[in-house]
Amino acid sequence: MVLVSGDPDEPQLKYLGSLPVLTILSPQQAADDGLLGLALYDGEGVAYQIHEDYVPKADYDPENLPEHHRESYKRRVTAILYLQDDWSEELGGAFRAHAVRPKTEAWVPVTHVSRQEGGSLILFRSDMPHEVLPTYGQRFALSMWCHAA
Numbered sequence: 001m002v003l004v005s006g007d008p009d010e011p012q013l014k015y016l017g018s019l020p021v022l023t024i025l026s027p028q029q030a031a032d033d034g035l036l037g038l039a040l041y042d043g044e045g046v047a048y049q050i051h052e053d054y055v056p057k058a059d060y061d062p063e064n065l066p067e068h069h070r071e072s073y074k075r076r077v078t079a080i081l082y083l084q085d086d087w088s089e090e091l092g093g094a095f096r097a098h099a100v101r102p103k104t105e106a107w108v109p110v111t112h113v114s115r116q117e118g119g120s121l122i123l124f125r126s127d128m129p130h131e132v133l134p135t136y137g138q139r140f141a142l143s144m145w146c147h148a149a
Ligand SMILES: O=C(O)CCC(=O)C(=O)O
Pocket: 037, 039, 048, 053, 080, 095, 130, 131, 132, 141, 143
C-alpha cells in the first residue's frame, strides 16, 4: 500500500491536483493539515490493518505516527470516497467497521461491511475502528477528515 506522504511530487497528489473539483482544496495543503489522504492499494493482497483515524490528544505523538495521521487528535468524522472505476466482490478490499473499541477490552464484533464500487462515499465517526481486507485490484480511497476546532 502507498500512502500519500505529503511530498508534492507524489503522483497521487499530482493526480488529485489535476481534478477540477479538488483544485480549490489545494490537496498538498489539505494533506499537510491532516484533512485529506489518499490510500492506493496496488492489488497484490495488501490490506490496511485495523485502526482508528482519531488519536486522543494525550496519545498524539507526531514523531511516531505516519503522516497519514497528521493532526489526527482533531478528527471527528471521516468521509471516504472511492475512486476506482469498477469493483466486484472477488477483488476483496471490503471496508469493515467495528463498534467503538472499549478502552480496556479486545475488539468487539464487526458491525458493518461495505462494498467498494467507485463513486461510493462512506461516513463514520473517526474514533470507530476500521480496516480494509486484502485487496486484489487497484483501489483508491480518498479520505477526508472533518476536524473539531
Ligand atoms: O481504504 C479504505 O477504505 C480506508 C482508508 C482508511 O482507513 C484511512 O485512510 O484511514
